[in-house]
Amino acid sequence: MVTTLDKVDVVTVGVGWTGGIIAAECAKEGMKVVGLERGRERGTSDFAIVHDEYRYAIRYELMQDLSRETVSFRNNRKQRALPMRQMGSFLLGEGLGGSGTHWNGQNWRFLPYDFEIKTMTEQKYGANKLPAEYTIQDWGITYDELEPYFDRFEKTAGISGEDTNPFWGKRSAEYATQPMKKTPILQKFETASKNLGYSPFMMPSANLSEAYENPDGAKINACQYCGFCERFGCEYGAKSSPEITVVPTAKNTGNYEIKFNANVVEVMKQGDKVTGVRYFDTVSFEEFIQPAEVVVLTSYMMNNAKLLMVSKIGEQYDPETGRGTLGRNYAYQILPGASGFFDEKMNVFMGAGALGMTVDDFNGDNFDHADLDFIHGASLSITQTGNRPIQTNPVPPDTPSWGAEFKKASIENYPRTLNVGGQGASMPHRENYMALDGTYKDIYGVPLLQLTYNFTDQDRALHAYLTEKAAGIMQEMGAKTVVGGSPISDYDIVPYQTTHNTGGTVMGSDPAISVVNNYLQHWDAENLFVVGAGNFAHNGGYNPTGTVGALAYRCAEGIINYSKNGGSLV
Amino acid sequence: MSKKEKNFSRRDFLKTSGVAAGALVGGGIIGGLIASNTGTETASPGTAPATHGESGSAGGVRGLMFFKNDAEFQILSQATERIFPEDDLGPGAIGLGVPYFIDQQLAGAYGENSKEYMQGPFFEGETTQGYQSRLKRNEMFRQGLQIMQQEAQKRFKANFADLEGGQMDEILTAFQEDQIQMQGVSSLFFFRLLRSATLEGAYADPIYGGNQNMDGWKMKGFPGHQAAYISQIDNEEFQEIDPKSLGQSH
DSSP states (O other): OEEEOOOEEEEEESOSHHHHHHHHHHHHTTOOEEEEOSSOOOOGGGGTTOOOIIIIIISOTTBOOTTTOOEEEESSTTSOOEEOOSOOSSOOBOSTTTHHHHOOOBOOOOOHHHHTHHHHHHHHHOTTSSOTTBOOOOOSSOHHHHHHHHHHHHHHHTOBOOSOOTTSOOOSSOOSBOOOOOOHHHHHHHHHHHHTTOOOEEOOBSBOSSOEEOTTSOEEOOOOOBSOOTTSOOTTSOBOOGGGTHHHHHHHTTOEEEESSEEEEEEEEETTEEEEEEEEETTTOOEEEEEEEEEEEOSOHHHHHHHHHHTTOSOBOOTTTOOOOBTEEEEOOBOOEEEEEOSSOOOTTOEEEEEEEEEOTTSTTSSOOTTSSSOOOEEEEEEEEOOOTTTOOOOOTTOOSSSHHHHHHHHHHGGGEEEEEEEEOBOOBTTOEEEEEEEEEOTTSOEEEEEEOOOOHHHHHHHHHHHHHHHHHHHHTTOSEEEEOOOOOSOOSSSOOOSOOEEESOBOSOTTSOSBOTTOBBTTOTTEEEOSGGGOSSBOSSOSHHHHHHHHHHHHHHHHHHHHHOSOOO | OOOOOSSOOHHHHHHHHHHHHHHHHOHHHHHHHHHHHTTOSOOOGGGSOOOOTTOSSGGGOOOOSSOOSHHHHHHHHHHHHHHSOOBTTBOOHHHHTHHHHHHHHHTSTTTTTTTSOOOSOOOOOOGGGOOOOSOOHHHHHHHHHHHHHHHHHHHHSSOGGGSOHHHHHHHHHHHHTTOSOOSSSOHHHHHHHHHHHHHHHHHSOGGGSOSGGGHHHHHHTOOBSOSOOTTTTTOSSOOOOOOBOGGGOO
């Protein structure tokens, strides 16, 4: 039996950054908003005993229960897709705040180049810089158009930073708070990269350098540099997160309600509009329909795509014909980097998730690619996020991975090893996409999302080039031994790499190659909005959250306009 | 891999049982060794005085939750000790209580793969597709330890737990190099799991039963659960800080 609930103005599927931002903005306008969150309520008071590497970082306390739902994966269409039975390459989350609870807080704006990548690449290097199977495209919006929304998100989150990077887009305002502390470890990187002629700057951080009250009146505390950010929640309320900012802002209006343990399995569609969503209470397994004037998909990018697929909204991408847009342009991230082994001991266990310095000299099109066989690049950073002992066992080359020699070397080098890491852009490829799995299902009987993905020649070339650059910085930092990352071959879903997955519900100005317009409004259903990193037409050289936050504010504006005027927003 | 240790064979370590082990590793584990040696899980609390307030074992009592016989547990103990041996820096896996940590983990959600997708159908996949077996971790461990014992008999006509260090290493290396036939899982996968679990037990907060006396953290210079480093992080010098467990914060 399905219970149909009272209709609301807006329902969001998932309550993380995007769901929270949509809720806050719409509720402030007087709209009645319901957030359906499949996980549990959680907040700062739940993180009093969070300094527990084993529970949170190794056993994934805050992450999705894969026994209920996972994704399936294969490297190419010839393989049989098999379920990701254990969490590995990326960490799917659930619960109030979503990934915004357990992120590191590294907050970026994608480069102006990113939003017009196809146009700019063709202008500078001609139409054939990349082979045709790379489906790069402009995003249907420019950096300048998005700038006010970037600014808005950064003020909401209180981002700490300094505007000294010569390579990023023009900012309309300073950062909300001062940059984080420039620790001795960061200074090593700063000196070395300056010596090499690069332009280091403090990484923009959502771990706040000082206490801050945002424009909505939400308070964020000052970071204590305890070294437990990524995979953890913050016990100080000092890492900007949805549950301490936009969620309370939405609640304070009196127009917002969150339903927990509510797992949405279908977006209901009638004609050219959606009518609401169907969900299971994950505790009682009761089924409900939540009717709404506007439906907003604000869950993780994979789940957003899956819900559209199972609801048969939009045309599934087919790599054979190149037709269809849903599931198209899935991209990941390429992680070049280098480790350095030093003589001196350093305070590597202290830190914060976004405590770092970066150079952008080899990101985007900030350097000439005329003689290179790839486009784009990576930000190269040193981060002092707090090295914890289970996950941090660095040993120099040719050291065994266990036994007496390993023990000695890993203990010796634990406080003596630093990394320069790159977040490398990932270009979409015709053969990399998402679809529904034909065999495996979740516990609600809904097919799993199926991922077909492999690294490409562009990725391998980018990785090799940027790894050399990272190693160069590490050399200049004075490491006695420098070890560059091994060349990448096939994508492997087992070792953790990054949770910066993108694409599948791409934004754009042309319905033939995008799922939503530049207000994140679905081309095939005007009262359906889909927002998140799934909107990225390719993946850039930074963490995604800053850009996702900007898109969410853009989307909220679209929903508010739509609710007044109706129709297509573009 | 590391060659046979000169100063301390595994067999000697095992045979010394409670007293010598206790002298080496502190009070917490003595009860455990005695309990397991008697083949019962009901050691009286009196056998293991809680000499360390910060010890992970409540009241100093330790027993087995997953393994049912001492022989298997001793294989586990010796194998983890080879992976993370006692040396001049401090205790190895046994001294840190790692075998008990693993035993407890195998009895719970970790051993039962309860947060993982275990629905069929099951197919062997590419390595890049990850774990595809219907075996749960605790079944994998039990099988792996049994095969280690079989290998010890086949190669050296002795129990694994009685082998010299170098002989154990030979068998562990064969697992690592994927030369051992296992059912439902590759020996390399099992070896990696064993290695990870050993490091987890050495460095997890002592509330989980390993990292006895926080000796894992002390060796590594990791201070465990500290509220803040805001006043120390600007310091050029490496900060030696007495570690603290979450179990001490109540």
